[in-house]
Amino acid sequence: MLVEDDLNLGFLLVEFLELKGFSVKLYRDGQTAFTGFQNGHFDFCILDVMLPKMDGFTLAKKIKILNAQIPVIFLTARSLKEDKMKGYEIGVDDYITKPFDEDELLYKIHAILNRSKLPKFSEESIFQIGLFRFDFQNQQLEMDGQKRRLTERESSLLKMLCLNKNNVIRREQILTAIWGDNDYFAGRSLDVFISKLRKYFSPDPSISIENVPKVGFILQDNS
Amino acid sequence: MLVEDDLNLGFLLVEFLELKGFSVKLYRDGQTAFTGFQNGHFDFCILDVMLPKMDGFTLAKKIKILNAQIPVIFLTARSLKEDKMKGYEIGVDDYITKPFDEDELLYKIHAILNRSKLPKFSEESIFQIGLFRFDFQNQQLEMDGQKRRLTERESSLLKMLCLNKNNVIRREQILTAIWGDNDYFAGRSLDVFISKLRKYFSPDPSISIENVPKVGFILQDNS
């Protein structure tokens, strides 16, 4: 969950974090953010301090009542001492002072997620695809209790497809990300792996990996 | 544990922290601090970055090998980005830039201690694995009253596998944690120990240590 009223900065951050593999939901004020938190499922919050409708401290306090464990990071333009104090009392995990460095934010996120290791893994890396459950951390694909262990390449590829479920991913994007190279042979190798994944998913006809000629592939889930 | 070569600052901090109810031990260089860590029992470390004999980063890394869970805060005069990055990679929990505010330090300490309250793994040293009971403290593996004493390496490795039961644990993670080195030979040594553990567990077919090629191992318990 990201709450930021400066939409320019907000979208920039969403873009950056999604690039890094996170799934991000952006809210622009404290009120709707809180409603969103009640309904949705979040692992992690980044809140601006100054927000319309409800300020960041109040929001954090209300969120912590619902879920005391959830990590919260504050974005703040002010580096005032009393603000920080107030935050630490509520149980805020960290501060980042604007203007901040994106990499620093990323490291803080990882540091905090690592600390709360157990809750993270339970949710973060498991994808539901039709009747299948794909556990990326454990490279496992499960359906009806039938488990199949995937190879490293298979699971990297499937993860990329999942993160872009129902959207096209370009061949070159996959190739540079996984093979680090997009020559002819890497391309053929990719096709072989797509073929393997299709076979694994063949028991569920509502799942398909479709080819978009000359462009890439789509993982379609019509369940 | 407090490590600070500027003794004026050091004693000031000790005084302050003891006033706040902590029991503090001060070291003035990285070398003696590490020796002290090996012998004593600490819940929490505050390290200066610039230290005689051994710098703060190296010290933190060595401490984290002995106890990956222990919280570490760095004191640093420099607020340089690359320093922070380096720290977060090691798994440092927070930074405080000198000159700092004592109350801020106190709040950070409380924030971090609150966080690490739940995962008090340090004490939980008995694991149930299928029909076996593994007592890490006593390096003992028991089944049907049959006790077998494990070697140090065997039990360290088994503990790591247990903490990640039914989850993949990466080779490199094991190697850096136990062998402190992940070259070719350490890797082969790991394989030898995996082989030994498998033999010990062979009486119970519902336990298996599976290999995930190129990635690591997973202790599967289907009992």
Add this chain to the structure above:
DNA sequence: CGGCATGTTAACGCGATGTTAATAAAATGC
């Protein structure tokens, strides 16, 4: 029709791992 992209299956090579034994190092006993 012919070229090009993709689908699929099979074979191959090589690196990673499994296992046992030999050697070195360290701890223990006396």
Add this chain to the structure above:
DNA sequence: GCATTTTATTAACATCGCGTTAACATGCCG
């Protein structure tokens, strides 16, 4: 101190399976 035992590393050889590559089939578009 020396002998014995225990532990960890290194070596040596066997095996496995991942990913690549090849080979052939299919379909699309000019």
